[in-house]
Amino acid sequence: MAYTEQRVTSIRKWSDKTFSFTTTRPADFQFENGEFVTLGLRHEGKLIARAYSIVSCNDADYLEFLSIHVPDGPLTSRLVQVREGEGVLINSKATGSLTLKYVQPGRNLYLLATGTGLAPFISLICDPELYQRYEKVVLVHTVRTQVELAYRNEIKALSNARLLYVPTVTREPFETTQRVTDLFISGALFSKLGLPPADPEFDRVMICGNPHMLQEMRAYLEAHGWTMTSHKGVGNFTVEKAFVLHNED
């Protein structure tokens, strides 16, 4: 796997637990909006690399990432200390299951995210093709505290009759305090937005979040007539883990 060193060009801190950074983009680096890449740092001669969704759009001349800060995490405890002008190693191959080719066209597209699972959807919502394929795009982002609502102003600025943004905060008073799964499963999301309930025949769903949220949404959707994209074919919903739990069996 080919890594090249890219220079960090800006850093933005959202909360104690989250930050974003931009880097230079290798001239020949290609990706689809919604994909992830492996990036890392060299420490004591060894490469520590992790999967990261690309936040920036594929027509931008820089790359942007949204990162968690895990205090004892092998990569992020070090990544958080990287300053502007310093280097990170970025793999040349991007991949992932949250691109437009992995979900059928349809009526409304639901982008459901928790935490840093928002990252691939920031890249997707800047894609003009998204709005050719779907009538409305609904982006729901659940976090614990308001400061973790990364890119909130940017998303609000992009929002219009075709792009509906529903931020939700679960551990602080906020306009919406329900989790994304509860909003979707209870149907409160649709009545809130004045949309017909999501229907597997017409609507599509992309999910990126913590492993428990993914499990819950997948179980619900599959029990209600939805089909997940897999090697068997492109379905009406597609998922990607925002991270893997290393501390659990």
Ligand SMILES: Cc1cc2nc3c(=O)[nH]c(=O)nc-3n(C[C@H](O)[C@H](O)[C@H](O)COP(=O)(O)OP(=O)(O)OC[C@H]3O[C@@H](n4cnc5c(N)ncnc54)[C@H](O)[C@@H]3O)c2cc1C
């Ligand atoms: C397909 C894919 C895409 C990913 N995209 C991103 C991304 O865009 N941004 C990002 O920050 N991370 C992302 N991750 C997670 C990332 O790969 C690392 O796990 C993360 O950077 C922490 O690295 P670490 O070495 O510090 O700790 P690790 O040893 O990798 O993780 C330690 C523990 O921290 C927790 N954790 C890890 N990542 C997260 C997270 N993102 N949110 C909440 N808790 C977490 C988990 O409990 C994990 O067991 C992605 C993972 C996958 C599989």
